[in-house]
Amino acid sequence: MPGHVSLEEVRKIAQLAKLSFSEEELTRFFQDISDIIAHFEKLNELDLEDVSPTSHISWSQPPMNPDEPVDWQGSDLVLKHAPCAAGRYFIVPKVVEKEEKLS
Amino acid sequence: MNLRDFRNFTIRDYQDLFAKGELVPRELLTIFLERIREVDSLLHAFLFVNEDRAFARAQKLEEEGRDRSVCPPLWGIPIAIKDNICTLGIPTTCASRILEGYIPPYNATVIERLEAAGAIILGKTNMDEFAMGSSTENSAYGPTRNPFDLERVPGGSSGGSAAALASLEAPLALGSDTGGSVRQPAAFCGIVGLRPTYGRVSRYGLVSFASSLDQIGPMARTVEDTITLFEIISGRDERDSTCAPYPPFSRAEIPQEEEVRKMIIGLPREYFSEGVDSRIVGTIEEVLKGLEKEGLTIREVSLPHTSYALEAYYIVAPSEASSNLARYDGVLYGLREGGEGTLQDMYFRTRTSGFGAEVKRRILLGTYSLSSGYYDAYYLKGMKVRTLVRQDFERAFQECHLLITPVSPVFPFFLGERTKNPYEMYLADVFTIPSAMAGIPALSLNCGYVDNLPVGLQIIAGPFQEGVLFGLALFLEQMLSLPLPLPEIGQQRRS
Numbered sequence: 001m002p003g004h005v006s007l008e009e010v011r012k013i014a015q016l017a018k019l020s021f022s023e024e025e026l027t028r029f030f031q032d033i034s035d036i037i038a039h040f041e042k043l044n045e046l047d048l049e050d051v052s053p054t055s056h057i058s059w060s061q062p063p064m065n066p067d068e069p070v071d072w073q074g075s076d077l078v079l080k081h082a083p084c085a086a087g088r089y090f091i092v093p094k095v096v097e098k099e100e101k102l103s
Numbered sequence: 104m105n106l107r108d109f110r111n112f113t114i115r116d117y118q119d120l121f122a123k124g125e126l127v128p129r130e131l132l133t134i135f136l137e138r139i140r141e142v143d144s145l146l147h148a149f150l151f152v153n154e155d156r157a158f159a160r161a162q163k164l165e166e167e168g169r170d171r172s173v174c175p176p177l178w179g180i181p182i183a184i185k186d187n188i189c190t191l192g193i194p195t196t197c198a199s200r201i202l203e204g205y206i207p208p209y210n211a212t213v214i215e216r217l218e219a220a221g222a223i224i225l226g227k228t229n230m231d232e233f234a235m236g237s238s239t240e241n242s243a244y245g246p247t248r249n250p251f252d253l254e255r256v257p258g259g260s261s262g263g264s265a266a267a268l269a270s271l272e273a274p275l276a277l278g279s280d281t282g283g284s285v286r287q288p289a290a291f292c293g294i295v296g297l298r299p300t301y302g303r304v305s306r307y308g309l310v311s312f313a314s315s316l317d318q319i320g321p322m323a324r325t326v327e328d329t330i331t332l333f334e335i336i337s338g339r340d341e342r343d344s345t346c347a348p349y350p351p352f353s354r355a356e357i358p359q360e361e362e363v364r365k366m367i368i369g370l371p372r373e374y375f376s377e378g379v380d381s382r383i384v385g386t387i388e389e390v391l392k393g394l395e396k397e398g399l400t401i402r403e404v405s406l407p408h409t410s411y412a413l414e415a416y417y418i419v420a421p422s423e424a425s426s427n428l429a430r431y432d433g434v435l436y437g438l439r440e441g442g443e444g445t446l447q448d449m450y451f452r453t454r455t456s457g458f459g460a461e462v463k464r465r466i467l468l469g470t471y472s473l474s475s476g477y478y479d480a481y482y483l484k485g486m487k488v489r490t491l492v493r494q495d496f497e498r499a500f501q502e503c504h505l506l507i508t509p510v511s512p513v514f515p516f517f518l519g520e521r522t523k524n525p526y527e528m529y530l531a532d533v534f535t536i537p538s539a540m541a542g543i544p545a546l547s548l549n550c551g552y553v554d555n556l557p558v559g560l561q562i563i564a565g566p567f568q569e570g571v572l573f574g575l576a577l578f579l580e581q582m583l584s585l586p587l588p589l590p591e592i593g594q595q596r597r598s
Contacts, residue, residue, distance in 0.1 A: 005471065017425065017470045018432070018450045019463055032464055032525050033471065039526060040414050043484050046491070053486030054493060056315045057301045057542030059566035060347035063339070077208035083439035092434055095446045 005030070005037055104130070106138050106271055110589045113327045114180055114274070121169055121179055128161035128179030128223065135181050135225060139272045142592040147247050148257075148266040150186050151194050152226040157181065160223050176331055178221030183273035185264050186227040187234055188319065189308040190214055193224065197310050198242035199232045201457025202437045211308020212343070213277060213319050213336045220335045225273050228263030232459045233428065234284050234312045236260050237531035240522055241461045248518070249291060250590045251556055255515040258288030258531075264322050265292035269588040275332055276322040281312050282416055283510075283535025285320035286547035290510035290559020293549040293588040295329045295576070296322045298535075300566045301542030302347035304333075305340030313423035314345070316416075316539050324587050326548065326576040330354065333569065349567070356570025363578045364397060366571075369404035369503030374534055379512040386551040386558040387509055393582055404502055406495040411488050412537040417529055418472050418485030419540070424462075425469030431457060464525060493541040500565045505575055508534055510547045510559035538563050548576055549585060557588070 010030045014021055021029065075088075084091040104126060109117075120126035136154060143149055164179055184190060187197045189207035191214070196202040214224070231241035239247040239262030247262045249255040250270040257266040261278030265288035268276050278285040280298040289296030297320045304319045311317060321332035330352075338351030370391070375384055391401050433439035433453030440452035458466070472481035499506060512533060521528045538545040543566050550560035560579070564572040 009471070010467065013467050013470045013474065016474070017466045018447075018454050019458070019466065020451050020455045029464060029467060033468055035524075036417060036468060036526055036529075037471070040418060040481060040484075042414050043411060043488060046408075046411060046488065048484060048487040051487040051490050053483055054489040055486055056345070057489075057493070057540075058345065059300060059542060060302055060349065062344055063341070063348035065341050065344075074208040077206075078435075081204075081206050081208065081436055083433060083437070084441070090434055093441070093444065093446045093449050 005034055104134065106134055107589070109271060109274070111587055112274070113325050114177065114331050115327070117180060117274070118174070118178065122171060128164050129158065131179060132157055132161045132181055132223060132225075135273060138270070139226070142270055143272060145248065145253060145593050146250060146266050146270055146272070147245055148228055148263040148270070148272055149183070149226045150196060150198065150229050150244055150263070153193055153224050156193070157223050157225055164221065164223075175219065175221035176335065177217065179223065180221070180275060181223045181225035181273060182217060183225050183228050183264055183267045183276040184214070185230055185261050185276070185278045187230060187279055187310040188213065188277060189310070190224060190227065193227065195227065195310070197233050198230045198244055199457065199459065199462070200243045200438060201431045201453070205437045207308070209308065212305035212340045214308065216335050222275070228261070228267055228276065230263055231260035232462050233310070233424070234260040234279055234281055235424070235461050235465055237283070237287055237528055238516070238521065239263060239288070240518060241459060243459050246518060249515050250588070250592055251293065252515070253593060254517055256291065256518055258291030258511075258515065260284040260288070261296070261322065262288045265289055265294055265296070268292065268294045268322055268324055269590065270592055271589055274324065275328060277336070278320050278322045279309055280318050280320045280539065281316045282420060282539050283532040285322060286510050286535050286545060286559070286561060287531060289322060289547040290549070290557065291515040293552075293557030294322060294324055295326055295546065295548055296320055297329055297333060297546045297569070298539065298544060299333065299337065299569060300347075300544045302345055303337050303352070303544070303567065303569070305343040305346045307340055307342040311427040313420040314427065315423060316420060326573060326580045329546070330357070330573055352569055357577070358571060358574040360578060363574045364399060366505065366575065367400040367402055367503040368394065368575075369402055369499055369506045371404055371406040371409065371499065371506055371508060373406050373409035374508035379509055380514060382553045383509050383512070383514070383558050386553060387507070387560055390550045390560060390579065390583065391507065394579070397582065402503055404499045404506070406499055406537065408488065408491045408495050409537055412492045412540050413529065413533050415485040415488035415492070416536045416540055417468070418481045419489065421465040421469035422472045422482050422485070423469070425466045425473065428462070428466055461525070489540050492537050496538070496541045496543055496563075496565070504571055506563040508561045508563065510534060510561040514553070514556050534561065542566065544569050544572055546572055546576055548579060550579070550583060551585065
C-alpha cells in the first residue's frame with residue numbers, strides 16, 4: 001500500500017541499492033523514509049488523470065550532432081587514477097564463483 | 104593594495120587596475136590566498152586551495168602580457184569552483200568520501216571557458232555531499248560556516264562558494280542548483296546567485312545528481328559580475344545533448360532602465376503565506392513599495408501548485424539520483440573497499456563506507472519510488488505534478504514580466520538546528536524548488552539586513568528570459584544601494 005512502506009521493503013531496497021545496514025541503522029532509515037513518503041500522500045489531493053508527465057524539461061529543440069568518433073587522449077589518466085588497474089584493464093574481484101554453475 | 108580596498112570592486116575595477124599597471128595577477132592572487140589563510144580555518148569554505156597551479160598560471164599570464172585590444176574579460180581574476188565541477192588535475196570530491204582523491208582526467212566545459220577567458224582557478228569549495236542538502240552540513244569533510252555568524256549555516260548545497268564570496272576569499276564563484284543550491288546559499292550569505300534556464304549552461308563535467316534538474320550557476324558579489332560570468336559560461340555545447348543550441352548570453356538582451364520602469368511584477372500569493380518569517384516578508388514589501396514609486400506595476404498572481412512542488416521534487420530528484428549514483432561501485436574511480444570476497448561484496452562495502460547518511464537516504468528513497476509496483480504511485484505522479492507546476496508559471500507570465508518572491512522562508516539557521524529531521528531540512532527549499540522543476544531562470548539578490556543577517560529576494564523569469572531578469576536585478580541593486588558584504592569573521596560569536 002503506497003504511503004506505508006514496511007521495514008522489510010526497506011531491507012529489500014537496500015539490497016537493490018547495494019547498501020548494507022545494521023539493524024539499528026535500518027530502523028532509523030526506515031523511520032526517516034516512512035516520514036518522507038507519508039508527505040507524498042499530499043499529491044493524492046490532485047486529479048492527475050489527464051495530466052501528461054514531464055520527464056525532462058526542454059525549452060529548446062535538442063540539437064543533432066554528427067555521429068563521428070573523436071580522438072580522446074585522456075585514457076591513460078583514467079587508468080592512472082583507477083582504484084586498481086593493470087595495463088589497459090581495470091582489475092576487479094572475481095565475478096563468478098568456482099562452484100557456481102553457468103547455465 | 105589590500106583586501107578592504109576591494110570591498111566594492113567589480114571585475115571591471117580589477118581590470119582597470121591591471122590596465123593601469125597598478126596591479127598584477129600574482130599580487131591579486133596573493134591577496135586572496137592570504138585572506139583564505141586568515142579566515143578559512145573558521146569558515147571552511149574551501150576543500151582544496153589550488154595555490155601552486157594558480158600561482159604558476161598567474162605568472163604565465165603576466166609573462167604573456169595583457170593585450171589591451173583583445174583582453175579576455177576574466178584575465179587574471181581568481182575564481183572559486185564548487186567541488187562537483189570537474190577540474191583537470193585538481194581533486195574533485197563532491198564533498199564525499201567515495202570520491203576522496205579523485206582527480207578528473209578532463210575539464211568541465213565551464214572550466215574550459217573560464218580558462219579561455221583568462222580566469223585562474225583558485226580552489227574547490229565545500230558543499231553538501233553530492234549537492235544533497237541545504238546547509239553544507241552534509242559535507243563528509245565538515246560543515247562551512249556563515250561569515251555573518253559562525254554559529255549559523257551558510258545555506259547549501261553551494262555553501263562554500265557563497266561563504267567564500269561573502270567573506271571576500273574569492274571575487275567570483277561557480278555553484279550548481281538542482282532545487283535551490285545556488286540561490287538559497289546566496290540569500291543566506293548576502294551575495295548574488297543565478298540559476299539559469301535548464302539547458303543554457305553546459306552540464307558536461309558537472310557531476311550528476313538529478314540530470315533533469317541540475318544546472319551550473321554563476322555566483323558573485325554584484326549583479327554586474329554575475330552577468331559577466333554568465334556571458335562566459337553559457338551557450339551551446341556539443342558534449343551535452345541537453346544544452347540548448349543557442350549562442351552565449353549577451354548583454355544586448357538586457358532591457359534599458361526606461362523599459363524596466365514599465366514592467367509588471369507578479370507576486371505569487373502562495374510565496375507570502377503564514378510559514379514565512381514576517382521580517383523577511385516585511386523587508387521584501389519595503390522593496391516592492393520602492394519599485395512602485397519608481398513606476399513599476401506590482402500585481403498579485405497565483406501559482407496554485409506551489410505547495411505540491413516540494414513533494415514532487417523529493418520523488419523526482421532522489422529517483423534520478425539513485426540511478427546516477429549507481430556508478431559509484433569502486434571499479435572505475437574513487438574509493439574502493441577491497442578485501443576478501445566477490446565483486447558484489449566489494450560493491451556493498453565501497454558504497455556503504457563511501458556514502459554519507461543523506462546520500463544513502465535519497466538513494467533508498469529513489470530506489471523505492473522507482474521500484475516495481477510503486478512507479479505509478481510515485482515517480483509517474485511526480486512527473487505529472489511537474490507538468491502542473493510548469494503550467495502555473497506559463498499562466499503567470501501571461502500576466503506579468505517577472506515574479507518576485509522570498510528565496511527562503513527563514514533566516515540562516517543554526518548548525519544542527521535542522522539535521523535531526525530530514526523533512527524539515529527539505530522545507531528550506533520550498534521557494535526555490537518550483538522554478539527548478541519548471542526549468543526556468545531565477546536569481547537571488549540581497550535586499551536588506553535584519554539583525555545583521557541578509558535577506559534574499561528571488562526574481563523568477565520565463566525560459567531564456569535572463570536578460571529581462573538581469574534588467575530588474577540591476578535596477579534593484581542600484582535602487583537599494585546596499586553595502587556589499589565584508590563581515591568581521593569570528594567577531595560575532597555570542598558569549
